[in-house]
Amino acid sequence: MIYYAVIVAILVTMGLALARALIGPTVYDRVLAMNMIGTKTVLLLAVVAFFMERPDFLDLALTYALINFIGTLAVLEFFRVRAQRRIAEEKEEGQSPLSGADAP
Amino acid sequence: MTVFIIIFLLTLLVITALAIVQTSNLFAAAMLAGIFSLISAMTFFLLDAADVALTEAAVGAGISTVLFLGALALTADHERAGTAGRLIALVVVTAIAAVLIYTTFDMPRLGDPNAPSQLHVAPWYLEKTPEYIDVPNVVTAVLASFRGYDTLGETFVVFTAGIGVLFLLGKAPVGQPKLSPAMTFAGKAGLRHYQIPRVVGRLLIPFILLFALYVQFHGDYGPGGGFQAGVIVAASIVLFALLEGEERALQALPAGLLKLLAAAGALLYGFTGVACMLLGGEFLNYSVLAHDPVHGQHYGILIIEAGVGFTVTGVLISIFHSFAARGAK
Amino acid sequence: MIVDAVSWVLLTLGGFSVLIGGIGALRMPDLYTRMHAASVTDSLGTMLVLAGVILQAGFTLAAVKLAATLIFLLFTSPTAANALASAALMAGINPGLATPWRQEPRS
Numbered sequence: 001m002i003y004y005a006v007i008v009a010i011l012v013t014m015g016l017a018l019a020r021a022l023i024g025p026t027v028y029d030r031v032l033a034m035n036m037i038g039t040k041t042v043l044l045l046a047v048v049a050f051f052m053e054r055p056d057f058l059d060l061a062l063t064y065a066l067i068n069f070i071g072t073l074a075v076l077e078f079f080r081v082r083a084q085r086r087i088a089e090e091k092e093e094g095q096s097p098l099s100g101a102d103a104p
Numbered sequence: 105m106t107v108f109i110i111i112f113l114l115t116l117l118v119i120t121a122l123a124i125v126q127t128s129n130l131f132a133a134a135m136l137a138g139i140f141s142l143i144s145a146m147t148f149f150l151l152d153a154a155d156v157a158l159t160e161a162a163v164g165a166g167i168s169t170v171l172f173l174g175a176l177a178l179t180a181d182h183e184r185a186g187t188a189g190r191l192i193a194l195v196v197v198t199a200i201a202a203v204l205i206y207t208t209f210d211m212p213r214l215g216d217p218n219a220p221s222q223l224h225v226a227p228w229y230l231e232k233t234p235e236y237i238d239v240p241n242v243v244t245a246v247l248a249s250f251r252g253y254d255t256l257g258e259t260f261v262v263f264t265a266g267i268g269v270l271f272l273l274g275k276a277p278v279g280q281p282k283l284s285p286a287m288t289f290a291g292k293a294g295l296r297h298y299q300i301p302r303v304v305g306r307l308l309i310p311f312i313l314l315f316a317l318y319v320q321f322h323g324d325y326g327p328g329g330g331f332q333a334g335v336i337v338a339a340s341i342v343l344f345a346l347l348e349g350e351e352r353a354l355q356a357l358p359a360g361l362l363k364l365l366a367a368a369g370a371l372l373y374g375f376t377g378v379a380c381m382l383l384g385g386e387f388l389n390y391s392v393l394a395h396d397p398v399h400g401q402h403y404g405i406l407i408i409e410a411g412v413g414f415t416v417t418g419v420l421i422s423i424f425h426s427f428a429a430r431g432a433k
Numbered sequence: 434m435i436v437d438a439v440s441w442v443l444l445t446l447g448g449f450s451v452l453i454g455g456i457g458a459l460r461m462p463d464l465y466t467r468m469h470a471a472s473v474t475d476s477l478g479t480m481l482v483l484a485g486v487i488l489q490a491g492f493t494l495a496a497v498k499l500a501a502t503l504i505f506l507l508f509t510s511p512t513a514a515n516a517l518a519s520a521a522l523m524a525g526i527n528p529g530l531a532t533p534w535r536q537e538p539r540s
Contacts, residue, residue, distance in 0.1 A: 009448030
């Protein structure tokens with residue numbers, strides 16, 4: 001009985017975060033939404049484990065907290081690589097008209 | 105109440121799936137696939153399938169997302185627009201989907217107590233597990249002992265997948281320009297200039313590995329086992345590689361050791377079966393491994409779960425390294 | 434009885450702060466203000482909800498696992514938020530300040 005309010009609140013927040021993931025203009029908004037959904041899932045797992053009287057299932061919450069952290073850092077690494085590639089490509093494009101003009 | 109939560113989560117799943125199909129930005133699709141896996145893990149948990157939920161959370165939302173991103177770092181950002189044959193594909197898919205949905209009308213409903221699996225198979229396992237194997241987690245008993253042959257097949261499938269990826273991605277093609285270390289996924293630069301994540305990561309990695317050991321050995325009593333533990337170890341090494349650079353991760357766990365680990369795990373499982381045969385029982389009948397059938401089953405489950413854990417760890421970390429090292433060779 | 438009441442209060446407050454964070458993440462105008470709103474859920478919401486559930490668990494192994502989850506989340510959520518904000522700033526997304534301030538994208 002005492003868990004109903006929390007469960008509803010967490011589910012609604014997951015829905016709102018999903019909306020942000022779908023709308024978010026920049027990619028960082030989407031990463032933020034994914035991180036939020038992750039931490040809300042950990043809370044939901046902890047609360048529902050007690051709601052369903054199965055406290056042995058808390059290993060899932062801990063595992064998921066770990067995985068969420070690693071996933072977010074992996075995404076940030078991906079962005080860094082992509083930004084580096086873009087900078088390198090723009091440098092190449094900036095140089096090639098020069099070499100084209102010098103060719104006979 | 106649980107029904108309403110499940111319905112809400114399934115609605116979120118449908119919305120996420122539609123968004124994945126509709127978007128042409130591949131990165132957004134990878135993120136949404138991660139969110140899809142995690143909502144599915146929550147749904148499995150609500151349906152009381154804890155082992156599956158743990159595996160789905162670890163694999164689908166963690167390692168899968170990292171591997172997708174590693175692959176996207178090597179390829180393009182957006183889906184190429186190709187519209188040939190779309191109508192034919194739509195017709196074929198709709199026809200097959202209609203046939204499949206029609207056949208589900210004959211299946212028993214979810215959780216029906218009169219379904220054949222609930223009348224013959226499940227009660228037998230539930231009644232006989234305390235007598236033959238005596239572990240509290242019936243899922244582990246079924247997976248590791250009653251259906252141990254299937255799990256042997258699964259371990260070899262994971263091993264084969266690892267070999268396949270290593271064949272395809274192990275060596276960089278000749279003539280590719282070498283990318284600077286700053287431009288490869290988990291390259292030498294890594295997240296090195298982010299000091300705070302590095303310090304926190306260094307603090308946490310030993311505890312993550314300890315937790316993986318706990319999950320490995322606690323599989324008899326709660327959700328857990330070899331697969332989940334292997335995935336958590338792989339995730340912690342991926343974290344180390346992201347924070348410190350992939351070269352240091354290769355120094356810590358060399359590629360040769362990982363391949364050895366993968367092979368050793370699968371062989372350990374197979375040789376346990378052969379050892380059972382040599383001791384007089386059938387293949388993978390662990391009861392002959394000790395003085396007492398129940399203790400034999402315990403030893404057998406311990407050894408094969410270790411084998412599964414080794415294989416999954418070795419394969420997943422090898423796959424990650426083969427993606428990450430692709431541009432740098 | 435007392436434990437149930439205190440637990441209920443903590444859980445409801447936790448749910449409320451999670452909801453506030455969620456609404457903030459949806460309605461705030463800028464990426465950095467959204468991160469600020471989301472961090473409310475990560476810190477205050479987590480502490481209140483998990484404290485409420487720990488009170489329900491009593492002195493069992495489940496309470497230890499919940500405490501471990503709480504400590505882990507308290508370490509990693511701010512770290513992830515810091516890394517995200519750092520990455521966004523390095524990539525050149527500027528906060529919407531009243532006085533203009535530019536950070537060029539750099540590696």
